Amino acid sequence: xxxxxxxxxxxxPYCEMAKEYLAEQGIKYENYDVAGDEAARKEMVEKxxxxxxxxxxxxxxxxVGFNKPEMEKALKLNK
Amino acid sequence: MYELIIVGGGPAAISAGxxxxxxxxxxxxxxxxxGGQWIMAxxxxxxxxxxxxxxFNLAKNLESHLKAQExxxxxxxxxxxxxxxxxxxxIEIDKGETFEAKTVxxxxxxxxxxxxxxxxxxxxxxxxxxxxxCDAPLMKDRAVAxxxxxxxxxxxxxxxxxxxxxxxxxxxxxxxxxxxINQEKVRNSGKAEIIAGVSITEIFGDKMVSGLKYQSCDGxxxxxxxxxxxxxxxxxxxxxxxxxxxxxxxxxxxxxxxPKTQKTSVDGIWAAGDVTDVLYKQGNVAIGxxxxxxxxxxxxxxIDNKK
Numbered sequence: 112x113x114x115x116x117x118x119x120x121x122x123x124p125y126c127e128m129a130k131e132y133l134a135e136q137g138i139k140y141e142n143y144d145v146a147g148d149e150a151a152r153k154e155m156v157e158k159x160x161x162x163x164x165x166x167x168x169x170x171x172x173x174x175v176g177f178n179k180p181e182m183e184k185a186l187k188l189n190k
Numbered sequence: 191m192y193e194l195i196i197v198g199g200g201p202a203a204i205s206a207g208x209x210x211x212x213x214x215x216x217x218x219x220x221x222x223x224x225g226g227q228w229i230m231a232x233x234x235x236x237x238x239x240x241x242x243x244x245x246f247n248l249a250k251n252l253e254s255h256l257k258a259q260e261x262x263x264x265x266x267x268x269x270x271x272x273x274x275x276x277x278x279x280x281i282e283i284d285k286g287e288t289f290e291a292k293t294v295x296x297x298x299x300x301x302x303x304x305x306x307x308x309x310x311x312x313x314x315x316x317x318x319x320x321x322x323x324c325d326a327p328l329m330k331d332r333a334v335a336x337x338x339x340x341x342x343x344x345x346x347x348x349x350x351x352x353x354x355x356x357x358x359x360x361x362x363x364x365x366x367x368x369x370x371i372n373q374e375k376v377r378n379s380g381k382a383e384i385i386a387g388v389s390i391t392e393i394f395g396d397k398m399v400s401g402l403k404y405q406s407c408d409g410x411x412x413x414x415x416x417x418x419x420x421x422x423x424x425x426x427x428x429x430x431x432x433x434x435x436x437x438x439x440x441x442x443x444x445x446x447x448x449p450k451t452q453k454t455s456v457d458g459i460w461a462a463g464d465v466t467d468v469l470y471k472q473g474n475v476a477i478g479x480x481x482x483x484x485x486x487x488x489x490x491x492x493i494d495n496k497k
Contacts, residue, residue, distance in 0.1 A: 122349070123324035124229050124246040146327030146353075161315030162398070164324050175315060 113186060115140040116168040118155040125177040126165040132179065136188060191290045192218045193491055194484075195281055197269045197432065198297035200226020201473045202463030202480035204252045206295050209484035211259035215491060218263045218289060219256065220281065225249020226299050226463075227342070228473055232323045232349045236369075238474055245323070265289075269298070269432050272459075279458065293458050293487050296433055296445060297480060300426035300464040300471070305337065309393030309402075310422075317399025322346035322421045329354045329419045335402060337390055338423035339366035341472075346421045347376045357382040358415055362389050362407055393420060428465045440467050452483035460487060 115133065117140050119126030133140050143151035145164060152162070158173050159166045167174040169185035194210055196203050199221025210217045223229065231245030240248075257264055267283040274280075278292045302320050304310060310318055319325040322336075326349045334354045336347045339361030350357050359366075359376065364387040366373060376382045385404070391412060392403040401416045428444045438446045438455035444467040445454055452460045460483040462468075463476035 120324060120327040122232065122327060123321070124249075125321070125324060127246060146330070152328070159315075162317070162325070162328055163315035163319060163321075164328070 113138065113170050114168075115170075115186075116143065117141070118143045118145050118151060118164060118166040118168075120144065120146045120164050123164050129165050129167060129177045129182070132177075132182065136186065138186065191278065191292065192216050192263075193291065194218075194293050194295065194487055195220060195279070195289060195291035196295045196297060197221075197272070197281070198226075198299055198463065198465075199224040199253075200297060200299045200463055200476060201228065201252065202226075202299075202476040202483075203295070203297035204256045205477040205480035206297065206462060206484040206487075207256050207262055207264075208259055209481050210487065211262040213484070213488045213492075214261065215484075215488060216261075218265060218291070220265045220267055220269050220283060220289070222266065222268045224253035224256070226473070226476075228252070230321050230323055231342075232345055234473075236474070272296075272432050272436060274436070274456075293460070293491065295452075295480075295483050295487065296437075296454070296459065296461040296465055297463045297476075297483075298429040298432060298465045300428050302422070303424050303427045305390055305422060305424065307390055307392055309395070309399075313393055313395060313399045313420075316397065317395060317418055318393060318420050318422065320422055322349045322423070325419070325421075326350045326353050331355045332418040333416060334358070334419035334421065335360055335415060335417045336421045336423060337361070338425075339363050339368060339386070340423070340425070341368045341372055343421075343423035344368040344372035344376055346423050347382060348372065350419075350421070351376070351379050351381070354419070355381065358417065359384045360388055360390060360404060361386055363387065426464065426471070430465060433459070437461070442467075444468075450482075451486040452479055453486065458490075 145152040155166050172185040174181045193216040196219045207219045228245040229249045271282045279294050282288045330353045333356040335358040388404045390404050405412045445461040447466045452462045462479040462483045464471045
């Protein structure tokens with residue numbers, strides 16, 4: 112099972128799409144709301160070198176934005 | 191072979207798809223996402239018939255309304271190229287497949303326009319943002335700038351009101367285009383300052399943005415603002431690459447259409463929404479234009495060609 116973290120804000124539509132996509136694929140993830148959680152925000156900036164959301168951490172692969180092909184690759188979903 | 195292929199997933203494409211499905215036109219809709227720019231909009235208060243709806247939910251509603259149509263086919267993919275083939279057209283998508291249709295409706299919308307100034311690219315995501323609904327919550331107690339003077343710029347400023355300590359709105363025009371109600375909301379917030387008739391010359395910072403430089407359009411002195419976020423919401427670029435060289439476009443790259451029928455310069459190709467030279471780039475207008483296009487395509491397929 113892959114370790115998936117998503118750094119998001121509550122208002123962000125692309126974060127919502129990324130979560131929906133993970134749910135559709137039956138993949139469990141941990142969500143961090145970087146608007147309220149200062150430590151998670153720092154972690155996200157350190158990992159991605161920027162502060163736009165969403166950021167996904169899939170077993171150490173960092174993806175900025177809702178990027179389906181990159182997510183498929185990192186999750187090794189063969190399509 | 192389809193009777194109609196609709197390229198795009200925004201309001202123009204979806205309204206056309208619903209009309210054509212109800213007319214029993216054999217239709218395929220190819221889109222990489224659904225809802226168009228509404229996906230990114232915060233709270234929408236001018237969608238006719240609905241007092242208030244989030245852009246994300248409105249986008250979802252459009253998608254489900256389209257997919258509920260009996261007989262419609264929907265493919266989630268990016269269109270690469272449209273070419274003339276025999277009496278119809280061939281449409282190539284990113285997964286290598288091609289589809290053929292008698293008629294085509296281009297409703298591919300528009301994309302972000304960049305300022306093309308020093309620092310913009312370097313600081314993308316590091317203080318330079320294009321989606322305020324996404325990234326506004328990160329600007330708690332910080333000073334920010336919004337660049338642009340239309341409704342989408344002011345909607346960005348409104349989503350920032352809940353978080354930022356200070357909001358500057360900068361635009362090239364002296365008279366801003368946004369609806370008065372949106373401008374008032376920002377002006378009366380007590381924490382916004384509107385700077386009209388200026389252009390941004392540079393974005394600077396260390397690891398993250400710390401400010402911008404601007405100059406009045408008549409060439410005054412260069413001034414600086416200390417801001418940690420810059421939300422760019424200026425006029426957009428028509429997504430016309432897929433019909434490059436095929437249909438006539440204006441100087442801005444927008445597809446030229448006949449406003450009565452949405453016909454382009456090429457027989458068999460229609461266009462609607464923000465990809466066209468329509469004067470008002472608004473979702474409600476795009477819905478009407480998509481509908482006009484589909485009705486005219488119906489006449490073309492079922493009436494004109496039978497005479």
